Amino acid sequence: MDIRLGEINNLKVVKQVPFGYYLDGGRIHGEILLPQNEVVGNVTIDEDVEVFLYLDQEERLIATMRKPLAQVGDFAFLEVAWVNNFGAFLNWGLMKDLFVPFREQKMKMLKGQSYIVHIHLDKDSSRIMASAKVERYLDSGYAPYRRGDKVDILVWQKTDLGFKVIIDNRWGGLLYDSQVFRELHTGVRTRAYINKVREDGKIDVTLTRQGQEGVTDFSDVLLAYIKDNGGYCSLGDKSPAEDIAYTFNVSKKVFKKAVGDLYKRRLIAISDNGLRLV
Numbered sequence: 001m002d003i004r005l006g007e008i009n010n011l012k013v014v015k016q017v018p019f020g021y022y023l024d025g026g027r028i029h030g031e032i033l034l035p036q037n038e039v040v041g042n043v044t045i046d047e048d049v050e051v052f053l054y055l056d057q058e059e060r061l062i063a064t065m066r067k068p069l070a071q072v073g074d075f076a077f078l079e080v081a082w083v084n085n086f087g088a089f090l091n092w093g094l095m096k097d098l099f100v101p102f103r104e105q106k107m108k109m110l111k112g113q114s115y116i117v118h119i120h121l122d123k124d125s126s127r128i129m130a131s132a133k134v135e136r137y138l139d140s141g142y143a144p145y146r147r148g149d150k151v152d153i154l155v156w157q158k159t160d161l162g163f164k165v166i167i168d169n170r171w172g173g174l175l176y177d178s179q180v181f182r183e184l185h186t187g188v189r190t191r192a193y194i195n196k197v198r199e200d201g202k203i204d205v206t207l208t209r210q211g212q213e214g215v216t217d218f219s220d221v222l223l224a225y226i227k228d229n230g231g232y233c234s235l236g237d238k239s240p241a242e243d244i245a246y247t248f249n250v251s252k253k254v255f256k257k258a259v260g261d262l263y264k265r266r267l268i269a270i271s272d273n274g275l276r277l278v
Contacts, residue, residue: 001026003053006072006121006128010048011063023051023063038064054128056096069093072119072128075137075154075166077187079114090117090130104131114187116156116166138172142201149194153205155184165192165205173203180207181245208250218250219258223267231277236270
């Protein structure tokens with residue numbers, strides 16, 4: 001049986017006891033305790049349940065039906081719950097906080113502050129821990145993306161050029177300031193699109209799809225917005241770029257192309273006061 005520490009597992013309930021349930025951990029792990037205070041909803045004998053497996057304070061394998069904010073292998077933006085002489089402890093949604101030793105901190109972590117970290121199993125102790133030295137856990141290979149591919153990004157840190165991001169929980173990338181049309185900050189997760197994979201493997205992303213396909217995508221968004229607002233949109237070609245970005249999270253260039261697309265399709269009329277359905 002494949003038991004994965006620090007991840008969600010599907011295990012069969014084999015026994016109920018006054019303090020919880022025992023789950024089948026296979027020949028190697030035997031019975032794994034699911035404490036009563038870690039049970040969510042109803043549990044019955046012989047059914048399979050989704051549980052997260054971690055180590056308790058005595059380093060014993062234990063299960064919980066509560067979902068952590070992140071699992072082993074994930075990058076996440078987590079808040080420091082407390083610190084001691086050994087390191088920092090992050091709140092990741094479980095009774096036992098996630099440990100970040102001092103050697104895995106770029107700077108001394110402070111209680112109440114949040115940081116981007118990678119969650120992994122320590123090679124020496126096999127314990128679940130986190131590291132703020134994110135770069136070492138990013139994939140260094142050549143990413144198999146093509147221009148226009150849809151991806152998920154986690155905003156990592158601000159730079160002079162824009163924002164460093166983590167793409168699909170695996171690759172590092174860059175979102176240039178010129179491609180940002182809404183407020184972003186470290187820890188934000190959002191959809192993005194591949195703009196370019198450079199020869200050196202570095203990846204550029206955008207928040208809006210480029211080219212005609214992107215215009216078509218936003219045309220549908222704009223049309224739906226007009227329909228949902230009584231057939232009218234107060235924004236037009238002469239509206240400030242800031243107002244367009246605030247409302248739609250796109251550049252004025254993309255907005256104007258979408259307006260032109262809808263007008264050519266005779267779906268809207270354009271006036272000095274905005275856009276109306278035909």
